[in-house]
Amino acid sequence: MKKNLFLAIALLVSGTAFAGTDHYILRDGNHVQHLKITKVANNITVTADVDFEPNAAETGRHACSAQVSGEAKSVSANELVMKKHIEGEARVCTIKATLSETGAKLEQSTDCNYFASGICHFTSDGKELLKVQ
Numbered sequence: 104m105k106k107n108l109f110l111a112i113a114l115l116v117s118g119t120a121f122a123g124t125d126h127y128i129l130r131d132g133n134h135v136q137h138l139k140i141t142k143v144a145n146n147i148t149v150t151a152d153v154d155f156e157p158n159a160a161e162t163g164r165h166a167c168s169a170q171v172s173g174e175a176k177s178v179s180a181n182e183l184v185m186k187k188h189i190e191g192e193a194r195v196c197t198i199k200a201t202l203s204e205t206g207a208k209l210e211q212s213t214d215c216n217y218f219a220s221g222i223c224h225f226t227s228d229g230k231e232l233l234k235v236q
Contacts, residue, residue, distance in 0.1 A: 127207045127232035132158040136225070138200065138207055138232050140175075140183065149175040149185040151198055151209065151225045161222055169219035171196060189217050198225055206231035 127138040133156035141148045150172035157164040175185040181203065187196045196215040201208045209232065211225040219225055
């Protein structure tokens, strides 16, 4: 019994040794974007969420929030691509994250408008989401 308990604890500790989560955030006026990248062993999960309140130039528009997450593939040392299939349709939302030591830049496919509509979008418009230390 003690041996099984010790093995279970050892497996749990060794599994978390290969896990890590990085957070990135960008606040641009009333727009907030958050990116979470979780790596567990060889599996990478990306979650992108946005909370947008209309800025002064966006009068008459409505506030919005959106989130999309899924498994990502590492296409190079500093680039991740997450593809999320839109249920019931033949379209896929693709988010590309280009990482640096200090942050990340996001690009989205047009099909991501299914998840984020109105003034909401996942792309960072060339601005860098800063890595939270």
